Amino acid sequence: MSAWLPTAPCTPEDCVAAPDPVVGPGRQLLRAASCTGLLLAGVALAPVVRGCCGPALRERLVQRWARLLLAAFGVELRAGRAPRTDGGVLVVANHVSWLDILLVAAVRPARMLAKTEVRAWPLLGPLAAWAGTLFLDRDRLRALPATVDGIAAALRRGERVAVFPEGSTWCGRRGGRFRPALFEAVVRAGATVQPMALHYRLTDGRTATVAAFVGEDGLLASLRRVIAARGLVAEVEFRAPVPAGAAGRRELAAAAQAAVFGTPVLPAPAAPVESVRHMADRLPASA
Numbered sequence: 001m002s003a004w005l006p007t008a009p010c011t012p013e014d015c016v017a018a019p020d021p022v023v024g025p026g027r028q029l030l031r032a033a034s035c036t037g038l039l040l041a042g043v044a045l046a047p048v049v050r051g052c053c054g055p056a057l058r059e060r061l062v063q064r065w066a067r068l069l070l071a072a073f074g075v076e077l078r079a080g081r082a083p084r085t086d087g088g089v090l091v092v093a094n095h096v097s098w099l100d101i102l103l104v105a106a107v108r109p110a111r112m113l114a115k116t117e118v119r120a121w122p123l124l125g126p127l128a129a130w131a132g133t134l135f136l137d138r139d140r141l142r143a144l145p146a147t148v149d150g151i152a153a154a155l156r157r158g159e160r161v162a163v164f165p166e167g168s169t170w171c172g173r174r175g176g177r178f179r180p181a182l183f184e185a186v187v188r189a190g191a192t193v194q195p196m197a198l199h200y201r202l203t204d205g206r207t208a209t210v211a212a213f214v215g216e217d218g219l220l221a222s223l224r225r226v227i228a229a230r231g232l233v234a235e236v237e238f239r240a241p242v243p244a245g246a247a248g249r250r251e252l253a254a255a256a257q258a259a260v261f262g263t264p265v266l267p268a269p270a271a272p273v274e275s276v277r278h279m280a281d282r283l284p285a286s287a
Contacts, residue, residue, distance in 0.1 A: 006167040008176055011215040015171035019210045019229035023074065031227045034072035038065065039123040046130035059109045062131075066105035070234065073226050075099065075211075076203075079107045079236035088155030088191035089241070090182070092256050093198050095164035096172045097211040098124075098222065099234065100198055107236050108196070110160035113151070113182070121219065134161070148185050155189035165253060171212040172200055175261050180253035186244045193252055195239040195259035203231035 010016075023031075042065055049061055070077050091110050093100060101112060112133045119125045119135060129135075134154075136147045151161050165183070166176035186193055200211045210229045213222045226232065239259035242252060 006176065006179065008166075008168045008170045008174075008214060010169070010171040010174070010212065012212075012217045012221075015173070015214060016209050016212050016217065016225075019225050019232075021230040022228045023230045027074075028227050031072060031074055035069060035227070036123075038069045038072055039127065041065075042069075042127050043123055043130070046127055050130060050132070062105055062109045063107070066102045066109075070099075070102050070106060073099070074229060074232060075226070076231075076233045077103070077106055077236070078233060079103075080238050082108050082238050083194070083241055085192050085194060085241050088158050088189050089160045089194050090151070090155065090186050090191055091160055091162040091194045091196060092165050092178070092260070093162070093196040094175045094260050095166050095169045096198060096200060097169065097213045098219070099200075099211050099213075099226065100164065101128075103198055103234055103236055104162045104196070108160065108162070108194070110162035111154060113147070113161065113163045144181060148182060148188075151182060151185035152188040155185060155191040160194075161185075165256065169212065169214050171209045171214055173207060173209065178253040178257040178260075180249040183249035183252040183256070186252055187247070187249055190244050192244065193242040193256050195242065195256045197235075197237040197239065197260045199235040199237070201233045201235060203233055208232060 022028075049058055053061065067077060089110075091104060091108055093104065101114075104110060104112070112128065112131070114128060114133050114135055116135045116137045118128055118133070121128075134147065134150055137143050151163075154161050163182050165178035165180075167179050168176060170176055183193070185191070200208045202208050208229070210225050210232060211222075211234075213219075242255050242259065244252065247255070
């Protein structure tokens with residue numbers, strides 16, 4: 001892992017609570033079987049859907065599949081209505097869990113930007129590749145300019161691309177700074193930023209960290225926690241779109257961060273010297 005990669009202070013031991021309350025073993029087994037079936041169906045049908053369906057129908061099918069998969073995991077989705085936007089849109093959100101990808105797909109389907117490790121995930125990796133996910137090797141900073149170029153090209157074509165600008169997952173009680181690198185694609189394409197705030201709670205309103213996928217947490221351990229949880233609710237709140245206008249990437253990143261976390265927009269810092277100690281400013285998102 002490169003020294004310039006951003007990291008969160010969140011760890012499974014300190015920040016992630018065990019599911020409480022939990023469902024019984026029978027329900028957990030049913031959830032696991034349902035999720036596996038839906039994932040296998042997604043892998044099998046993704047090439048057909050991508051090749052034979054028009055954009056509007058494909059988007060509806062993706063939304064429906066993602067909502068079914070969330071329900072199979074036992075997650076209740078609560079989402080507001082997405083603002084209408086024209087042209088290319090960069091969807092940005094805070095990053096808590098691998099479940100975030102399903103939330104985006106369920107409410108605002110978009111091409112995702114993910115770390116290359118996702119390719120190796122069972123079932124999810126092939127499905128992400130067929131869905132047109134853009135993969136980035138976060139250990140190779142030299143790959144970043146090509147990634148920004150690819151996102152800018154997609155935005156110019158009027159596509160939606162979803163990223164997590166914190167560059168790392170957080171437990172949900174706190175969040176990180178939005179890295180400005182990928183907002184350069186918005187500037188180049190003259191596109192729009194659509195901020196989204198993601199929250200995980202229990203049905204009684206308490207913040208839940210059971211879905212958090214942080215630190216050295218394992219994917220299987222995280223899957224087991226989610227499948228065992230009772231009353232897990234995922235909330236998606238859309239914020240007002242932020243047009244590129246004359247703003248630079250740092251101003252856009254600050255505005256999007258303020259919209260997602262409700263924090264004041266701070267003046268953008270002066271352009272940093274290109275050295276290793278400033279490389280974190282250029283880190284892209286991960287999933």
